[in-house]
Amino acid sequence: MEDSVNPATASTKAERYIKRDNVACIIGEISSASGLAIAQVVERNNKLFFNTGCNSDALRGSDCSRFMYHVEASNSQYVKGVGSAFLRDGLIDGKKIYFLTADYAYGQDLSRVGKKYVEAHGGEVAWEDLVPTDSTDFSAYILKIRQARPDLIISNLAGNQITNFVKQYTEYGLDFPYGGFGFDTAVAWGAGKGNFGGEWPVAWHHNLPAEGAKAFVAAFTKKYGKPPENQAWGDYTATKLVAEAMTATNSTDSEALIGYFDDEPKLDILKGRQGYFRKRDHQLIQEMYTMTAKPLDQLEDEWDLMLLGDAVPGEGEDLESIAPTEEENACTFSAA
Amino acid sequence: MPLELVFITEQVVNGLFVGVNYLLIALGLSLIFSLGGIVNLAHGGFYAIGAYLVVLLFDWVGYPAFAAAPLLVAVIGVVVERLFLRPFYKADPALSLLLTFGLAMVIEQALRMIFGATPRPFSIPEALRGQILIGDFIYSRYRFAILVVATLAVAGLWLLLQRTPFGRIVRAGIQAPDMVGALGISLKPYLTMVAAIGLGLAGLAGTMMAPITGVHPAMGAEILIPAFVVVVIGGLGSFWGVIFAALLVGVVRGLTVYFYPPAAEASMYLLMLLVLIFRPRGLFGERIARFE
Missing domain, CATH: 3.40.50.2300 (Response regulator)
Structure with missing residues (x-):
């Protein structure tokens, strides 16, 4: 490994x-x-x-x-997963969206996929700031966002940068809806309660009710003293x-x-x-799943910050509907 | 005022706040180098220790944690100075570079082993949350608090160096350590105190940044390079140079985010390059005879 x-x-x-x-x-x-x-x-x-x-x-x-x-x-699965939640809340169609994108391969790929999704659903990426990977302070970006007055802010950031952005966005108390196309559970843990907000995609979460998940969470928590991310x-x-x-x-x-x-x-x-x-x-x-912040009075411990949404695609829908299509992302294996 | 100008002014003022973040770390770095001749690559590690300590202590003792954490870092600084830095004051600078480089890695890995690689949650304390609106401008109440504490720390340090017998000996030690020795004064306790103050300031910076930045093992490495750039731009050994440079770097970075965000972090290196071309000693750099 x-x-x-x-x-x-x-x-x-x-x-x-x-x-x-x-x-x-x-x-x-x-x-x-x-x-x-x-x-x-x-x-x-x-x-x-x-x-x-x-x-x-x-x-x-x-x-x-x-x-x-x-x-x-x-x-694609992350974008289409959380995108369905933004669509449901009416945050994409006819709306102006602000992208904050990590300025390296991952962020740019995510931005490309995200932009395609937004435009296909009638939205417009009206602003995009490329954020250097060594940036830790987001106050200057947050001031720009406040001036722009977007309908939705999307983070295409990664790892600790999401933690920093979420903490500082809360610090400035702006009320534009926000979220991201990429996410890890540990990021929300790092932000801490009261700081975590917005709508995010996640591939797996320790509160999932599936039998296999429960057994894994129990064994992991016993060994490491905290739930798996x-x-x-x-x-x-x-x-x-x-x-x-x-x-x-x-x-x-x-x-x-x-x-x-x-x-x-x-x-x-x-x-x-x-x-x-x-x-x-x-x-x-x-x-995939979407998640939002859990109301503060319902939190059970420091790992319990997130409210898990319904699975995407919904019950009865084809799992492939959120995966990249052949036209979007063609793959040709070289001969064996 | 046209709207564009309002936005730019807002970024300039915000840049000053961001500059304060670099200030305390850069001052300690500059002080330890000036007196001891050691370029402390582990300085960021003490910033990280300050942040972890306040996270640990806050649950336990509440607000006093914000004072206790930097003081504890200063105490750790005394131990580190006695055990590790002391033998290297008169040695080849390459040796102390290797030592502090190793120390930085040890601190980062130790934090990772003790607290794990995932960031530790920590929030702005209740009483300091919220925003201050001045006309069209918005500022975070917590960053005002940081500004006040940093100003007090800088003023305190200036008084200590300029107005006390301790400060006179430290300043003499920077310029002419042999002469200080000839007068029968041992610099050893002063070197210890200076290391404690310098590392304590880094701890203070980490303590104050913990609520608004991710508290994770590599956070020290993130802040170290900007702090070095500030020291180089300001000029080694110059108190006001470091302060001016920290604020300048903050403002230039803010304006770059406004006009061309991809270059936000690169802007400070460009600034350093320009300063070094026209003033190799830095903006306010003093001539320190023994480093020539």
Whole structure:
């Protein structure tokens, strides 16, 4: 299992795992650039990579690989997941929207997918500020937003920058609706109660009522003293699925495992509905959730900040409806 | 006033508030370098420790945590100075760079091991929440409080350095340590005190920033480089230079966010480049004979 600071380190580590430790597959990663580097290494060596934290659509499209599977949801799934909540609240059609976008690959990919979604539903991205990745103070951006008076503010930021933005947005007490196209549970935990607000997408949350989720949360909390966040779910689920595939095929051979997943078996992924890896781009097709801040008087502990919305797509709808379509994000696997 | 000008003025004033964030860290950095000749790469680590301490202590003791956290960082500073910095005052500067670089990594990893990699939640205390509206301008009440505390800290430090026997010896020690020694005064206790004050100021900055920024292990690394840029622009050893540079960097950054946000963080490096071309010693840099 690996996580790396940059693509060069990622590919060195991947080479080492394969050459020295002779692993059958690699699970992990958070940055799309590093994910791509790992995909290239596994492809050369005929091994598998299960991505649990890289979101960019490009990794499932132009940069896709037959040897790479995506447990982490793609930017499209995040955007369409939370987008449905914005649409429901009438915040997109005919509205002017302010984008705050992290100025690197992930943020720009998310902004591209998000802009397409907004425009397809009658909205306009009237302002967009590219935020350098080392920015920690958002007061100047918040003043600009106040001057612009948008109908909705969308964060295409990542990690600690979301925490900082949310804390400082609350500090300035502005009342424009806001939210984001990308999110992690830990970000809300880091903001703390009273600071967290807005509408956000999430791939998994520890309050989900699914049986598998409950058992995982109980075991994780017992061991680490706090509930798992969505990245922990990704790593656990990937490991579980790989173990199941190896047991079912009685093999660690990459081709055998690809063959197993390419039949699109239904998989228990600790959510309400089962998921499956889509054959054409190896994306885990799964339900997503939206969440908002829980009213302060209902909070049970410091981890209980979020009110989980209904699953997206709704009951009875096709899970693929939020995944990138072939036209949006074509993937061609190089020949085996 | 045309609307555009109102917005720009608002950004300039907000930039001054942002500059205050860099100020206290940069002052401590400058002070420790001036007297001890040590470029403290671990300075950001003490900023992070200040933030974590206030998060821990606030639940326990409430508002006094905001005073207790920086004082505790100063105490930790005394220990660090005695154990680690002291042997390096007269050594090759490369050695103290390596030492403090290592120390920065140790602090960051220690915070990660103790508190985990996810940010710690912390909010602005109830009494300081809210905004102040002045005409068309909006300001955060909490940032006004930061401004007041920082101004008091800077004024206190200035009085300490300019108006007390302690300050006279420190200033003499910066310019002519051998002469101070010849007069029979040992600089050792002064070096300890200066390290405690400098690191305590970094702790104070971390304490005050904790409610409005993410409290996570790498937060020290985030703030260290801007603080260095401020010291370089202001000029090493110059008290007012550091203050002027911190505010200038804040304003330039605010205006860049207004006109061209992608360059917001790069603007300070461009400013540093320009200053170094025209004034290699920094805007108000003093000539310190032993560093020439």
